[in-house]
Amino acid sequence: MSKAAQLAALIGSGQAQGDKNLIINGAMQVAQRGTSLTGQGASSIFLLDRFRMNTNGASAGRYTITQTADGPSGFANCLKLDVTTADTSIAAGERLFIEHPFEGQNLQSIAKGTSDAQSLTLSFYVKGNAAATYVAGFYDNDNNRQVSKQFAVTTSWNRITLTFPPDTAGVLGDDNALSMQLRFYLHAGSNYTSGTISETWIAADGTKSVGSGTTSIFDSTNRTFFITGVQLEIGETATPFEHEDFGTTLRKCQRYFAVRENNHASSSQYFSLLQAYNTTSIFGYIADYPATMRATPTASQSGSFGAYKKDSGNASMPTTIGNLVGTNYGWRSDGWGSGSNLVAGDASVMFANAGAKLIADAEL
Amino acid sequence: MEIKNAKYMKSLTDQEKIGISATIGGTDVTVPLDPANRHYEEIMRQVAAGEITIADAD
Numbered sequence: 382m383s384k385a386a387q388l389a390a391l392i393g394s395g396q397a398q399g400d401k402n403l404i405i406n407g408a409m410q411v412a413q414r415g416t417s418l419t420g421q422g423a424s425s426i427f428l429l430d431r432f433r434m435n436t437n438g439a440s441a442g443r444y445t446i447t448q449t450a451d452g453p454s455g456f457a458n459c460l461k462l463d464v465t466t467a468d469t470s471i472a473a474g475e476r477l478f479i480e481h482p483f484e485g486q487n488l489q490s491i492a493k494g495t496s497d498a499q500s501l502t503l504s505f506y507v508k509g510n511a512a513a514t515y516v517a518g519f520y521d522n523d524n525n526r527q528v529s530k531q532f533a534v535t536t537s538w539n540r541i542t543l544t545f546p547p548d549t550a551g552v553l554g555d556d557n558a559l560s561m562q563l564r565f566y567l568h569a570g571s572n573y574t575s576g577t578i579s580e581t582w583i584a585a586d587g588t589k590s591v592g593s594g595t596t597s598i599f600d601s602t603n604r605t606f607f608i609t610g611v612q613l614e615i616g617e618t619a620t621p622f623e624h625e626d627f628g629t630t631l632r633k634c635q636r637y638f639a640v641r642e643n644n645h646a647s648s649s650q651y652f653s654l655l656q657a658y659n660t661t662s663i664f665g666y667i668a669d670y671p672a673t674m675r676a677t678p679t680a681s682q683s684g685s686f687g688a689y690k691k692d693s694g695n696a697s698m699p700t701t702i703g704n705l706v707g708t709n710y711g712w713r714s715d716g717w718g719s720g721s722n723l724v725a726g727d728a729s730v731m732f733a734n735a736g737a738k739l740i741a742d743a744e745l
Numbered sequence: 746m747e748i749k750n751a752k753y754m755k756s757l758t759d760q761e762k763i764g765i766s767a768t769i770g771g772t773d774v775t776v777p778l779d780p781a782n783r784h785y786e787e788i789m790r791q792v793a794a795g796e797i798t799i800a801d802a803d
Binding site: 426662664706708718745 | 746747754755756757758763764769770772773774775776777779781782783784
């Protein structure tokens with residue numbers, strides 16, 4: 382085939398367009414929550430943006446998760462798991478997997494549940510401390526369907542390519558809700574391993590999601606697992622990883638999780654302008670989110686904040702913002718009380734001390 | 746998901762319900778009254794299952 386014909390074929394398939402990768406943060410660049418968490422394994426958590434560590438059951442296994450400066454050529458970062466407590470007595474209901482959740486409206490192009498359903502090709506780079514066999518797959522949350530495939534890990538970075546067949550059953554909702562998850566199964570009890578793994582889409586059957594012959598990452602405290610370069614594209618061919626600039630990936634991640642921080646090393650910074658409601662309380666709008674979020678987020682804060690009175694004296698507010706809430710467009714306080722010497726109606730400049738941050742979480 | 750200390754919050758200015766304060770995974774948060782928010786969905790699931798209750802606002 383000529384180069385022109387190849388190009389025409391690529392354009393026709395949609396694979397030559399930008400944003401071919403359905404995964405967000407596949408190069409593990411963005412870690413807004415931090416770069417390390419130790420002692421994990423008791424509950425589900427996020428560290429790197431868009432990749433949840435999903436825990437079921439009560440395994441004794443524990444791990445450290447980090448954004449680590451390691452990767453194959455062209456990748457500066459990876460997600461690394463390092464087992465710190467082993468679990469060789471695996472209860473039936475235990476399961477640990479890395480999950481990337483999708484909104485249904487972002488997967489309409491795969492035409493799932495129709496006669497035009499598309500194949501999906503998943504590619505990623507992995508390595509570990511020793512040879513191991515794990516499983517990658519998808520779970521259709523809208524229709525309770527699944528498909529899985531095994532992959533092998535060695536002590537060197539290798540690119541794994543797995544092509545999953547189309548699924549003509551189970552249409553995905555065209556909305557902002559959770560419709561599908563990509564899963565990397567790393568530990569599973571017999572509720573998930575007693576059947577034969579299904580490489581074609583089937584109605585949900587946990588026993589066929591992981592299957593037999595797979596490794597438990599918790600079989601030894603020597604175990605490590607490194608992954609980066611995760612790409613999911615339509616079709617039966619894995620194309621080179623689509624690298625993005627950091628800002629583009631960060632903006633995509635901020636739809637699901639956002640931080641507004643005074644990252645100045647030592648000084649406080651003006652943050653917003655509020656208004657006194659009475660002699661002890663202030664209220665008002667604090668800040669926009671950096672991007673439109675998927676849904677109204679859960680709001681939280683860390684570090685210390687304060688506010689000034691009209692005469693620029695300190696209003697002696699508690700250092701935690703009172704009644705902090707997330708709206709569909711930004712953070713606000715619906716009443717931050719226990720200050721002093723305020724005058725109703727006066728303006729009050731709010732400040733954030735060094736390292737203080739507001740957090741908005743609209744993850745799936 | 747471990748949820749503790751769930752309590753409705755009221756606006757200081759108009760006394761309307763503005764969310765649910767709770768401790769989730771050890772962090773104090775405000776959960777919006779939005780069914781599309783996963784924390785709100787989980788709180789409602791645990792309430793329906795009788796696992797937690799939501800205290801009234803002060």
